[in-house]
Amino acid sequence: MTALRRFLPPLFVLLALGHNAFAAAIDVVDDMGDTVHLDAPARRIVSLAPHLTELIYAAGAGERLVAAVEYSDYPPKAKALPRIGSYTNADLEAVVAQHPDLVVSWRSGNPPTQIERLRALGIPVYVNEPRDLDAVAHTLRQIGRLAGTGAVADAAADAFEARQAALRTRYASQAPVGVFYQIWDQPLMTINGQHLISAVIRLCGGRNVFADLDLLAPKIGVESVLVADPEVIVASGMGEARPEWLDAWRRWPQLTAVKRDNLFFIPPELIQRHTPRILDGATRLCEQLDTARRRRPAQ
Incomplete structure (x- = not known):
């Protein structure tokens, strides 16, 4: 029994570490159908579009933003973020210098070659391309998963969907x-x-x-x-x-x-x-x- 007690603590530690390591891994499919894999929730995020900067804050992950493109001006605290160029011409060296574990990009706004170069450097890139209102709530939830802020993101998405439904009921x-x-x-x-x-x-x-x-x-x-x-x-x-x-x-x-x-x-x-x-x-x-x-x- 004594030997078993000596064995149990390290066993529990190993099991716990293994479980947490497995649970921390995240796989999210972006709007282009590509899977974005993170070993753990993102802690250093770079945004390549003003609307994505705003969505990241709304999803509860604003404190993890380390840089953004020009015109990222909402919420007001976003104005203080280091700038890495514009959404049409991001400075990739400046992006890499931020050591991001996730870059969030915009398919219609960011040149595809820049996205490809970032991925070639081993940086996970989530590509966003919203075409309807439901996509706003969907993106909030996806960012919440990638940043580990799911509770805040889901609440924001639910509120958006409820408000959208109310407008549809009244006007459509x-x-x-x-x-x-x-x-x-x-x-x-x-x-x-x-x-x-x-x-x-x-x-x-x-x-x-x-x-x-x-x-x-x-x-x-x-x-x-x-x-x-x-x-x-x-x-x-x-x-x-x-x-x-x-x-x-x-x-x-x-x-x-x-x-x-x-x-x-x-x-x-x-x-x-x-x-x-x-x-x-x-x-x-x-x-x-x-x-x-x-x-x-x-x-």
């Missing part, structure tokens, strides 16, 4: 409204039906008049807008201020959106970033489309 069955979403003026750009913003438009009972275009963010001509004759024009711009070029559409008074004064603005960070705050933008858009419905001539 409303009378359709034709919407032209304008990303930029010169060149004139919009979004197609596969873009996340189109999902927001649908959530509010709207219809993207350029949903059938092939490119995710295509360039179009003024003539195309005149032919589509949207009931609403929504512009983004660069910041909190309404862009001057939104009101330039008043040069075409025959447009329904102009005749009914349905020229609306939503700050881009509230609708163009794939984060929980996109529902703030959705709430504004839903209210704007309701305004357009009220401005319809009496039948």
Whole structure:
């Protein structure tokens, strides 16, 4: 019995170590279908897109961020993170110098060659490519798994899904409204039906008049807008201020959106970033489309 007692403690230690080592290993499939393997939850994370920086904080892993790209400005504490270039041109030497155990990247924004080079260096890279609103909650949960902050991430994802469901219940069955979403003026750009913003438009009972275009963010001509004759024009711009070029559409008074004064603005960070705050933008858009419905001539 004494011998058995002497043997049990080291046995328990070995079993415990083996169990913890096995349990700590993480395998997550990213949005490109690639498996990201970590031996343990990430402790040093680099973000290659502003929306990913925001998602990492929302998932409870902000304290593990060691660097981010330019324009990673939310929450405010993200502004203090070391910068490693832009999302279109990250400084890979600066990334490597941070000794990350995980890099979180954006397929549509980061050059594929940079992702490949980081993986060739043995750095795990999770590639994000959200195309609908459900992807926001999914990404929160995935980051939570990778960082070991699952409880916080799951709570944030649940809250996002509940708020999304409430908006859908309130607005999705409303009378359709034709919407032209304008990303930029010169060149004139919009979004197609596969873009996340189109999902927001649908959530509010709207219809993207350029949903059938092939490119995710295509360039179009003024003539195309005149032919589509949207009931609403929504512009983004660069910041909190309404862009001057939104009101330039008043040069075409025959447009329904102009005749009914349905020229609306939503700050881009509230609708163009794939984060929980996109529902703030959705709430504004839903209210704007309701305004357009009220401005319809009496039948």
